[in-house]
Amino acid sequence: MKTINKLILIALAILTYSCEDILEEDISDDTVQIISPINNAVIESNVASFKWNTLKGADKYRIQVYESDQVLILDSLTTKTSITLPLSSGKYVWRVRGENYAYESVYSFPSNFSTSIPNDLTNQQVILSSPDNEKFLNFIAVTLNWQALKNATSYSVKVVNTATSQEVYSKTDLTTTAVTLDLTALADGNYEWRLKAKNTDSETKQYSARKFNIDTTPPNQPKNTSPADNSTQTANTSVAYTWSIATDNGNAxxxxxxxxxxxxxxDFNTIIQTQNSNTATLQQSFSATGVYYWRVRAVDEAGNIGTNSAGFKFTVN
Incomplete structure (x- = not known):
């Protein structure tokens, strides 16, 4: 009996705390050590690179950046130990803490720093605006946009096919902050665009870069698998609708x-319900008896829409 009572007490203790709380390391009294920018640092660039040491027991880090008047301009959660942020000339304060599922560390001591943007472009970066990194597009007339870099007089852009390393587009001495690509060379595939800025005395040391993908091919037509055509279902009973689709063989x-x-x-002239699914299955039930039909089509992230599957009939009793 004593053994049983002990086991019950142990079980109750386990239920008191979640599994995550038991497994996660308590970092409540720990502090993340910052690397840069250090207190009172002056950054001569339009971007600031924040770095800090790994904290044992932390799965992610929360970094906050404030303007000198305590206006919060960044509150970001990352699994990395560094982050880069474009900034205007001014004075700032930053801090960082470690987090896991159950605990949060103490914030690092707030560190003051300032930024100034010199005429020398060497340590500066052009901030890219669009398209978003790794964006999927279904057209070749892609417009590349970026922010104007103070003290820059022109820009150079090039586009590279990342699969073949072939440069498919190149243009220099651009004085605008956008360029549209309309090239037959931009077939379906994966690309990276790279941009530099320059003035009469200097140029950015590194290219700013982002990737984009062109996919103009619609997804394959799905095939309904279950419930089978002409099946019978019971009202108010959840049924798994499943389908298959051939693997996409495109370049993107x-x-x-x-x-x-x-x-x-x-003929699907009267559609009574539409559902979205990220997987090839959907749980659905019907309360009203009668005869129904179902079909499915695929849509890809580039915006291409595939052909509907053949409609399957089912009866709800």
């Missing part, structure tokens, strides 16, 4: 999601 494989439609007629 956009992530695929699905649109599932339910209709009261075989």
């Amino acid at each position: 494989k956009s992530p695929i999601s699905y649109i599932v439609e339910f209709a009261s007629d075989a």
Whole structure:
């Protein structure tokens, strides 16, 4: 009996705390050590690189950056131990702490720093605006946009096919902050665009770079698998609708999601319900008895829409 009572007490103690709390290391009294920028640092650039040491037991880090008047301009959670932020000339304060599922460390002591943007572009970076990094697009007339860099007089841009390393576009002495690519060389594939700025005395030491993907091929047509055509279901019972789809063989494989439609007629003129799914399955139930039809089509992240599957009939009793 004593043994049973002990086991019960142990079980109750375990239930008092979540598994995550038991497994996670308590970092409540620890502090992240910053590397840069150190207190009172002066950064002669339009970007600041924040770095800190790894904290044992932390899964991620929360970094906060304030303007000198205590206005919060960044509150970011990252698994890395560094982050880069574009900044205007001014005075700032930053701090960072470690976090895991159950605990948070003490914030590092606030560190003051200032930025100034010199005429020398060497240590500066051009801030790219669009398209977003790793964006999937279904057209070749891609417009590249970036922010104007103070003291820069012109820009150079080039586009590289990342699979072949072939440079497919190059243009120098641009005085605008945008350029549109409309090249037959931009077939379906994965690309990286790189941009530099210069003036009469200097140029940025590194290219600013982002990737984009061109996918103009619609997804394959799905095939309904279950419930089978002409099946019978019970009202108010959840049923798994599943389908298959052939593997995309294109050069750029956009992530695929699905649109599932339910209709009261075989031609889908009267669609009674539309559901979205990120996987090739969907749980659905019907409360009203009757005859229904279902079909599915695939949509990729580039915006291409595939062909609907053949409609399957089912009866709800």
